[in-house]
Amino acid sequence: MPRITRISRPTDVPPSPAPLAYAWFALPNRRFAKFDAALNAAAAMEITGLRLSTTILCLLLATATFAGDAIPATTGVPSKSKLSERLIYSVDRTPEDTFETPRAVTVIGRDDLLRKNGMTLSDILMEEAGFTAIPERNGESTPIMRGLLARHILVMVDGVKINDSLWRTNTVTREQLNLIDVSQIERIEIVRGVVSVLGTEALGGVVNIITRRGADGSAGFGGTIGTRYGSADHSVAMPIDVWGRNGAISYHVGGMLSRVGDLEAGGNVGRQPYTGYDQRGAHANVQLALSSDKSLTVAYQALEQRGVKFWQSLVPAAAVKYNDYSIEPVRMRMATAAYQDLSSRVWADALNVSAYWNVQDDGTSRITAAKPTIEEFSFNKDRMIGVNVEIGKFIGSHHLLYGIDVSAEKIASATRTTNLPTDTAVVTRGRYTNGATYQSGSIFVNDKFNVTRFVTIAAGARYGSFRTKGAEDIPIFGKIDLNSTKKDTTSAFNVTVHAAQRLNFIAGAFRGFRAPNLDDMSKYFLLGNRATVEIPNPSMSPERIKSYEAGVKYETSSFAGSAFYFDNRLSDVIVRAPSTWNGLSFIDTSGDGKQQKGEPSILQNRNLGRAIIRGIEAEFRYKPAPWLLLFGNYTKTEGSDRSTGLPFPYIQPRFGTAAVRYTSNTTHAPWAELSLRYASSSKSTDGSATVIDVNHLETSPGFSVYTLRGGASLGEHFVVTAAIENLMDTRYSYFRYQTLSSYTAIYLPGRQLVLGTTYRF
């Protein structure tokens, strides 16, 4: 791939200014020098912070290495891991049996994670029921569930939300499932549909990443060194993990480095330029057992991608020619401290308190072909702290869960325009209102009880308050005040009828909302060819949803399956639409009241969307013999805008997976699997301009992709996996529109060999 070298930059480290102020116009040199020094100091602190994180992890690793007795690890997946695959936390914040929970759920266990051997989180999730993704770039994808995407999906790590107040639809980085290091995952919980007690972002569903924790059983010390190679992008990844137990302390420490080249797609697409990137991640989890009932867990994780290019704007077909268009930084750092007390009290049988700190950075660096000496660097940072308190109590046959969630966020956003030959820069407003804050506070209660031995009811409600603060004075527009408070209640009511011991019929009704975040309210930037400008709108209402679902779950010793039908009614959906300012639909810089060339039209986020989304999701696993497993899933979603009848943006195609797996309990435990992933063509509006727009009705073609996977243990400590993905070298993607030259998805890998090795010590 042709690497683009920036004309002038003293270091390869991406600049990460933490803007303390901004100015709309060029600052005088003397004044700017002081500001630039502040930016550089902030950038240096960022770099120091990363180094500090690495140093701490190395120290933890060293401590872990010498902390425990070196007992050889056992082979195979730990039994605790297997047992936990039957549990799901993300429905009502209490671990419960997946069969007994009244929701459409999927749990991907450690075994399946290792078999899939995905490079990214979306690689792992894309074969699951109800889940699709828009692969905007190599190594990242925007999640879609039940026709709703990104900001409508609640993504959590160990029950702590990572959606911050800058999560978007699908345009830049945070919401693209690229901030999670897959090597740290123990299992993944997916809940489809509105989840009332977890968080208001969960309109489409929840993805909860459960991270790996200390050693299983009595192992004092162990670890793995892994490698993964993928031929389509010549990607190489190397995860290292160490775990153990020493007295009351158990720990799990690890890291991952990967280098990914340009991705070669199937058919006649060939290698897609500007799609390579590098990635590094680290994680640590230390658990202290205070007693048999009480524990304290401290965890840290960090992930950063480097060298990510906005490939859509660098390809020859792009409308505006760029010499460079980098997405940097792409970074998340997160720390949590969790206290658990399972001793019985009058008011609680279980108490869980989690405090968290989460910082996410993203930015873009652009150099146009027309102005090759000017670099425009836009940077956004969200710092979030929060506390979750969950209390569980059994009263008679009632299992009551109640608690509070509070969080506070502050964002920094600025744009620095640098004249590269002179190395002088101007700092202006960024994408968002710099210094704006976002606070949320919620209380929730959930009750689950048996009415009779045949009927169980689960009902919950969550009241949330969301407060934004911020103000600025934008030339032309004047003062903008972001101060606002949105309040509302989400609720859920589920009935489970236990028709037989392993047959449940389920019905549910839900009411949910999602409060507008700072991305919705404070965006200000010129789009594409600068013919349109998006301006802030602080006065929006929450998006609302009413949802109904009915399902069945059936389970025997050899079969497990579920099928759900859902019907979602959305109103006040936030969409970017033409708007006005001071009575005009454009920025009237000339003051003549008529739109002249160079005066951009105005777009604004507004509560205009109304939609119906319906669908079915079904999945099964059938084991007719101990060595044979058949499994698959099917999803069909239909959705339309209630005003126009046009397809709602990003309604998923009909899609599914069918697979057969052979496993053996012989010495080397060989296994082999053949799977088919299928998707129909889909017609949708692309949502990049305005949602209700017949001019953006596009067709994404369907596909069938076959994959052959296998693996075996070689000796006591060594495990290999191998896969030939996309056997027929099919050209495929989700939401890859044929007529648009930009803002479309990347083609997914063509036929490729994926090799993985794991050495366990």
Add this chain to the structure above:
Amino acid sequence: MSARFKQTIRLLLAATFSVAIGPLAHAASFKVVVNNGVHAESLSKKSVSDLLMKKTAKWDGGEAVVPVDQIEASAVRSDFSRAVHGKPTAAVKSYWNQQIFSGRELPPVEKPSDADVIAFVRSTPGAIGYVSESASTEGVRVVAVQ
């Protein structure tokens, strides 16, 4: 307030009360059994609870405790949970789910019948379990619960 309304309220309260305390009305009908190698004649309820909940890891003699539970659906487990743990089976199950989920501890093995529990306790040094009052306890030691 009409008399009919008051009567309805009374009926609803009575129904709620009966649902709430219904499970408590069962008399305890179980025997605690241990492996013959365990030298215990009687144990307090709290001790038995701690042994079954893995809060006590070793017997006084230093031998590891190996608890065994009945399956969730069994009637004797319901009685035992109420009488010894002081909470319903669902609460005990929830406790273990939290332990598993936190990556900390596994619940005791579960056996589907009294006979299976007895067989396990008989053949496993340090084992403790419980069975129905009417179950045969040949080959194991019955411990009084105070």
